[in-house]
Amino acid sequence: MKKAVWSGIMTAVGMLAMSTSVYAQAQTASGTVNVNASVNAKAKLTINGGATASISFADADPDVVATLPAAPLTIAVKARTSANGAVTLTVRASQDLTAAPLVTIDISGLKWTATGANFAGSGTSSTAAEVNVMSVNGSGSHTGIQSYTLDNSWAYATGTYTTTLTYTLTAP
Amino acid sequence: MSFAASTILICSFFVAALAIALPSDAQTATSTLSANLGGIAKLSLSSNALSFPDADPDTVPLVPAAGGAITITAKARASLAATVTLTVVAADDLRSGVDTIPASALTWMASGAGFVNGTVSRAAPQVVASWTGSGIRTGTQTYRFQNSWSYRTGTYSVSLLYTLVSP
Numbered sequence: 001m002k003k004a005v006w007s008g009i010m011t012a013v014g015m016l017a018m019s020t021s022v023y024a025q026a027q028t029a030s031g032t033v034n035v036n037a038s039v040n041a042k043a044k045l046t047i048n049g050g051a052t053a054s055i056s057f058a059d060a061d062p063d064v065v066a067t068l069p070a071a072p073l074t075i076a077v078k079a080r081t082s083a084n085g086a087v088t089l090t091v092r093a094s095q096d097l098t099a100a101p102l103v104t105i106d107i108s109g110l111k112w113t114a115t116g117a118n119f120a121g122s123g124t125s126s127t128a129a130e131v132n133v134m135s136v137n138g139s140g141s142h143t144g145i146q147s148y149t150l151d152n153s154w155a156y157a158t159g160t161y162t163t164t165l166t167y168t169l170t171a172p
Numbered sequence: 173m174s175f176a177a178s179t180i181l182i183c184s185f186f187v188a189a190l191a192i193a194l195p196s197d198a199q200t201a202t203s204t205l206s207a208n209l210g211g212i213a214k215l216s217l218s219s220n221a222l223s224f225p226d227a228d229p230d231t232v233p234l235v236p237a238a239g240g241a242i243t244i245t246a247k248a249r250a251s252l253a254a255t256v257t258l259t260v261v262a263a264d265d266l267r268s269g270v271d272t273i274p275a276s277a278l279t280w281m282a283s284g285a286g287f288v289n290g291t292v293s294r295a296a297p298q299v300v301a302s303w304t305g306s307g308i309r310t311g312t313q314t315y316r317f318q319n320s321w322s323y324r325t326g327t328y329s330v331s332l333l334y335t336l337v338s339p
Contacts, residue, residue, distance in 0.1 A: 026339040027249075029215035033242065033332040035278065035315075037224040037235075037266055039323045044230065078230070078321045083271060085325075141321045 043171035044078040045089065055148055062152040067111075072147040075116075079171035080139045087137070089169045090130035091123075097150075099159025107163065109151040116144025130168065211250050213338035215258070218243035222332075224317040234279075234316040241312040244287075248338035249306045256304070258336045259297035260290075268326030275330060277318040284311020297335065 047053040055070040079087040097105040110125040118136040125131065134144060219242050224235045248256040262275035278292040280300075286309055287301040303309055 026337060027211040027213040028338070029213040029246075029336040031215050031217045031220070031334040033217060033220050033222055033334070035222045035224075035266065035330050035332060037273070037317050037328045038226040039268070039273075039325050039328060040226040041325050042226075042228065042321075044228070080229075080321055080323060080325055082326075083324050139322050139324055 039080065041082075041085070041171050042078070042080040043087075043169045044076075045167060045169040046076045047167065048074050049076075057150045060152060062154050066152055067149040068152050070148045070150070072145045075114075075119075075133070075144050075146055075167075077134060077142045077144075077169055078140075079136075079169065081171045082138075084137050085139075085172045086135065087139075087169070087171050088132065089134040089167060091125070091133050091165050091167050092130050093125045093127045094164040094166065095127060097161035097163050099157065099161045103157050103159050103161075105150075105156055105161055109153075110148060110163070111151070112146050112148045114144050114146045116142065118142055119144035119146070125163075125165065133167065209249065211254075211338040212248065213256075213336045214247040215334060215336040216245045217334065222315055224315075227319055229319040229321050233319050235319050237315045237317070241283075241314040243310065243312050244284075244300070244334075245308065245310045246301065246303075246336050247308045248303070248336065250338045252305055254305065254339045255302055256306075256336070256338050257299060258301040258334065260292065260300050260332050260334050261297040262292050262294040263331040263333060264294055266328035266330045268324070268328045271324045271326050271328075273323055273328050277320075278315055278330075278332075279318070280313045280315045282311055282313050285309065287311035287313070292332065294330075300334070 053073055055073065057068040057070050060068055075089070077087070077089055081087055093107045093110070096107045097110065107125045107127050111122070112125070113122045114120060114133065116134075119134045119142075120132050123131045123133065133146065134142060136142060219239065222237045222242070223239070225238055227235050244258070246256070246258055250256050262278070265275050266273040266277065275292045275294040279290070280292075281289050282300065284301070286303045288299060290298045290300065292298065300313065301309065301311060
């Protein structure tokens with residue numbers, strides 16, 4: 001009888017010894033994700049919403065219309081650069097306004113005015129050098145309106161005169 | 173038979189009867205087993221790195237992370253009605269030297285029971301997922317980076333800290 005009773009007591013002690021309190025508090029687990037994002041220099045230019053545009057001047061009486069107007073151009077500049085990167089937009093004419101060999105109108109007769117933040121207020125076309133249209137430091141989007149005029153004159157020979165204006169946007 | 177002999181005989185029978193009625197080696201004992209199971213939390217992420225390549229803001233306004241979604245497995249042991257939560261917080265804004273992009277430029281779309289969409293914050297942990305009670309839960313996060321022409325050039329980085337809490 002004693003043997004049986006003691007066995008029971010030992011069993012109870014053994015069972016209590018095996019049971020343990022594992023965790024009594026809230027538990028947390030953590031993990032880390034490292035993020036990298038590349039932002040490179042970019043430059044995008046559109047004129048009237050596209051890569052090319054054209055303007056034309058209608059004929060008029062020089063006594064009545066001293067300067068011939070053309071429809072305005074909408075110029076949109078988008079650039080991504082460093083903090084102080086100089087973003088510039090320039091324009092240069094390929095040639096004088098030319099109707100035929102030796103039938104030309106000096107390109108300086110082609111002038112423009114512009115509105116919009118960071119756009120130059122006015123300018124005169126040139127074949128010799130880039131003419132500044134817009135300049136700003138840093139990244140961003142900019143839109144301006146550029147309106148060309150052509151000096152009218154009785155001295156012009158008749159003809160259809162053309163030239164090409166090339167715009168260059170630079171974002172270092 | 174004498175009276176003494178009869179008495180002895182009767183007593184013997186009585187003792188024998190008692191011996192038969194009370195087995196001498198059968199015993200019972202009881203013990204109580206108890207185990208206290210507390211909260212446990214375990215978290216695993218399929219990747220610990222996210223990268224966003226450069227892209228034209230006009231054509232890719234939201235840049236997806238290269239490498240796709242992150243798969244998250246959360247294992248938790250909690251009380252029956254306890255809320256188990258997984259959160260994420262940014263250590264800083266995205267930074268490239270002195271230039272920064274707000275951490276909120278990072279957003280995610282999630283899939284999986286208990287998982288929710290969200291926007292990263294550096295100010296406060298944002299809930300990625302929450303559940304009731306114990307279990308193993310798996311879901312995915314697909315991150316996207318808000319693109320813009322206004323960002324300065326550079327390689328921006330930030331660490332995201334995930335925390336799983338099992339009360």
